Amino acid sequence: xxxxxxxxxxxxxxxxxxxxxxxxxxxxxxxxxxxxxxxxxxxxxxxxxxxxxxxxxxxxxxxxxxxxxxxxxxxxxxxxxxxxxxxxxxxxxxxxxxxxxxxxxxxxxxxxxxxxxxxxxxxxxxxxxxxxxxxxxxxxxxxxxxxxxxxxxxxxxxxxxxxxxxxxxxxxxxxxxxxxxxxxxxxxxxxxxxxxxxxxxxxxxxxxxxxxxxxxxxxxxxxxxxxxxxxxxxxxxxxxxxxxxxxxxxxxxxxxxxxxxxxxxxxxxxxxxxxxxxxxxxxxxxxxxxxxxxxxxxxxxxxxxxxxxxxxxxxxxxxxxxxxxxxxxxxxxxxxxxxxxxxxxxxxxxxxxxxxxxxxxxxxxxxxxxxxxxxxxxxxxxxxxxxxxxxxxxxxxxxxxxxxxxxxxxxxxxxxxxxxxxxxxxxxxxxxxxxxxxxxxxxxxxxxxxxxxxxxxxxxxxxxxxxxxxxxxxxxxxxxxxxxxxxxxxxxxxxxxxxxxxxxxxxxxxxxxxxxxxxxxxxxxxxxxxxxxxxxxxxxxxxxxxxxxxxxxxxxxxxxxxxxxxxxxxxxxxxxxxxxxxxxxxxxxxxx
Ligand code: M6R
Numbered sequence: 018x019x020x021x022x023x024x025x026x027x028x029x030x031x032x033x034x035x036x037x038x039x040x041x042x043x044x045x046x047x048x049x050x051x052x053x054x055x056x057x058x059x060x061x062x063x064x065x066x067x068x069x070x071x072x073x074x075x076x077x078x079x080x081x082x083x084x085x086x087x088x089x090x091x092x093x094x095x096x097x098x099x100x101x102x103x104x105x106x107x108x109x110x111x112x113x114x115x116x117x118x119x120x121x122x123x124x125x126x127x128x129x130x131x132x133x134x135x136x137x138x139x140x141x142x143x144x145x146x147x148x149x150x151x152x153x154x155x156x157x158x159x160x161x162x163x164x165x166x167x168x169x170x171x172x173x174x175x176x177x178x179x180x181x182x183x184x185x186x187x188x189x190x191x192x193x194x195x196x197x198x199x200x201x202x203x204x205x206x207x208x209x210x211x212x213x214x215x216x217x218x219x220x221x222x223x224x225x226x227x228x229x230x231x232x233x234x235x236x237x238x239x240x241x242x243x244x245x246x247x248x249x250x251x252x253x254x255x256x257x258x259x260x261x262x263x264x265x266x267x268x269x270x271x272x273x274x275x276x277x278x279x280x281x282x283x284x285x286x287x288x289x290x291x292x293x294x295x296x297x298x299x300x301x302x303x304x305x306x307x308x309x310x311x312x313x314x315x316x317x318x319x320x321x322x323x324x325x326x327x328x329x330x331x332x333x334x335x336x337x338x339x340x341x342x343x344x345x346x347x348x349x350x351x352x353x354x355x356x357x358x359x360x361x362x363x364x365x366x367x368x369x370x371x372x373x374x375x376x377x378x379x380x381x382x383x384x385x386x387x388x389x390x391x392x393x394x395x396x397x398x399x400x401x402x403x404x405x406x407x408x409x410x411x412x413x414x415x416x417x418x419x420x421x422x423x424x425x426x427x428x429x430x431x432x433x434x435x436x437x438x439x440x441x442x443x444x445x446x447x448x449x450x451x452x453x454x455x456x457x458x459x460x461x462x463x464x465x466x467x468x469x470x471x472x473x474x475x476x477x478x479x480x481x482x483x484x485x486x487x488x489x490x491x492x493x494x495x496x497x498x499x500x501x502x503x504x505x506x507x508x509x510x511x512x513x514x515x516x517x518x519x520x521x522x523x524x525x526x527x528x529x530x531x532x533x534x535x536x537x538x539x540x541x542x543x544x545x546x547x548x549x550x551x552x553x554x555x556x557x558x559x560x561x562x563x564x565x566x567x568x569x570x571x572x573x574x575x576x577x578x579x580x581x582x583x584x585x586x587x588x589x590x591x592x593x594x595x596x597x598x599x600x601x602x603x604x605x606x607x608x609x
Contacts, residue, residue, distance in 0.1 A: 026203025045091025095140030359387025
């Protein structure tokens with residue numbers, strides 16, 4: 018949450034900062050700002066709203082500064098207003114700070130600083146960092162930062178510049194992501210790699226407890242004690258285009274349509290014999306899958322697959338519920354942490370806590386070099402490329418592909434099972450070719466205020482994921498339920514104003530879900546079926562039908578989720594909502 022960008026070079030910093038911020042906007046977008054060292058003085062500009070508001074207010078200003086920092090905010094402390102927007106400055110207006118994360122002890126620090134007559138101007142925790150650095154400054158920004166961080170508690174990343182040293186920026190990582198970008202005669206920092214792609218593909222993701230001293234002609238990375246560290250440079254294979262819309266109206270739509278390719282990439286990686294899944298699930302007493310949001314839903318599909326093919330009991334836990342639980346986990350247990358970003362605080366902290374209790378940690382991540390990737394004993398990558406839309410789509414299906422490959426990895430039928438997976442990208446393409454039909458149906462339901470998604474067995478996680486997609490981008494209240502649970506309470510909600518989306522491929526629970534559909538129809542609910550083409554029985558029952566091609570039972574989630582992603586997208590777009598940056602959300606949630 019919140020995006021940070023920083024630059025020390027010889028070109029105008031403002032252009033770099035604004036381009037970087039636009040690519041980080043998915044991390045938060047309630048206000049934005051920049052600080053520059055312009056003619057030896059600190060220049061700060063901030064605006065409520067999206068980056069375009071900031072750009073508008075800077076329009077026509079000829080700012081030549083070559084050092085600067087920028088920020089796009091997702092508010093944690095203090096209401097959304099210009100005053101609380103970042104950067105924040107110290108009382109003398111000499112130091113500017115941008116920050117991502119939370120300073121948990123800021124109240125105590127604030128009281129301590131106020132006793133020293135430091136005046137606070139904002140309601141943020143960040144302002145404390147600016148005051149602390151200023152108080153500790155004795156001619157060297159790095160030293161002042163190293164002293165200031167000794168006082169801070171929480172999980173954070175921040176960057177600071179000062180007019181006293183115009184060609185330098187210092188940034189710190191402790192619990193929130195930060196990546197150094199390496200250029201020629203210029204260096205960068207950013208919360209995430211896509212912000213750096215227009216400028217460089219050579220990066221160093223910082224570890225927690227590291228500080229970078231950034232200058233035009235070099236950079237130095239230290240630990241919190243001030244010891245110089247040697248770090249390896251990583252070359253990012255992603256291209257700039259993959260982080261652009263490529264003719265689609267929204268990133269989300271582009272990412273939905275990318276799935277045949279991304280799935281192909283992921284599957285090919287795991288099919289080649291040379292790729293050895295580094296662990297055998299059967300060596301573990303039990304498996305605990307830890308994740309949030311969409312990644313959790315992928316994990317739920319994975320549970321069914323692992324239990325079927327590896328025959329190991331799998332538990333699924335929301336990461337935010339695991340960290341502070343007394344779950345008896347230890348030696349012989351495997352934690353599978355699933356995260357697109359690899360930076361989600363809930364997932365990272367919960368998995369790491371379990372690792373410390375003795376469990377082995379295997380992560381499934383999209384962002385190589387992310388914190389979770391580095392903290393894990395083993396990582397499996399989803400290879401889906403950057404996902405910019407806040408609503409996860411292509412990374413969900415890529416996570417499914419990895420989980421399937423993992424589940425079958427030590428099964429005797431592995432080869433056949435993986436062969437089956439090869440059919441998926443082409444079939445996903447077939448589903449996408451009928452997007453217009455999905456749009457037609459979706460628009461009939463755009464004005465409804467509620468929706469229920471039902472599924473059983475492998476279609477239950479698909480129901481959860483379909484409902485999450487609809488609620489997060491269209492703000493329509495939607496719930497996913499195991500279809501069999503309906504009769505235990507939620508059926509009371511059904512009437513003619515309640516559309517029910519029933520995911521009903523012809524699988525082992527097909528007849529059961531048909532009965533559940535009948536129960537809904539008997540109460541005048543409207544049913545949209547998601548099922549196999551040529552399934553006349555389902556067609557006859559439902560008001561509308563979202564069709565997918567026939568596929569074996571185990572692989573149905575790969576296909577049935579696609580029309581549901583499109584369904585949510587077309588409704589949100591029709592309602593004129595900001596599909597890629599829905600209200601109140603952020604792509605990467607780095608607070609607990
Ligand atoms: O990066 P992660 O996979 O750890 O993110 C987890 C959730 O925050 C994420 O899936 C969220 O629910 C998305 N907005 C879903 O579309």
